[in-house]
Amino acid sequence: NAGVTQTPKFQVLKTGQSMTLQCAQDMNHEYMSWYRQDPGMGLRLIHYSVGAGITDQGEVPNGYNVSRSTTEDFPLRLLSAAPSQTSVYFCASSYGTSGYTDTQYFGPGTRLTVL
């Protein structure tokens, strides 16, 4: 199993540009999520999905869109990039939808810089 994969690893955008961060998992996990990690702060949840066709907002959803058309893929779209979105983005997945005690598996991250 490849686990959770993310592309690209690095990306530089100009303010106002849009782009999609890709996330895929091959473990047949129902639950997938996107986090951002900023210096001096804990990971913060952007959006999450409990299964194909179902998504919901996390703590910091503004400026981001998601969709879940298949179990495997969960792309994150930046609609109009802003410098405040400069961060490291992590995708994660877990088997259960409740996540009560399910282990979350994280991808390697995408480091995004918005100029």
Add this chain to the structure above:
Amino acid sequence: KNQVEQSPQSLIILEGKNCTLQCNYTVSPFSNLRWYKQDTGRGPVSLTIMTFSENTKSNGRYTATLDADTKQSSLHITASQLSDSASYICVVSFGTASKLTFGTGTRLQVTL
């Protein structure tokens, strides 16, 4: 507001020594507490998960303890190795997987 505080912020120890990292939380209601290891430039990797009814959980040289009454947890690393150099993140859940509060981590450096 749900918070997770970790201490120390950073720590340097000699290879072979033991160390203990601390985590205090104010999350309520409490569901479970997780410890993750994050190598530089990588995503976090789960070390342990404990529910409120568990007070200790081991994973090799890593042992996590939980005191749900005082809302404290610790991660003890035994016989440290250079590969233990990483950030260790405490995460507290107050419900489903979407209800996780992450600490800012303790940066551990193991030296020769």
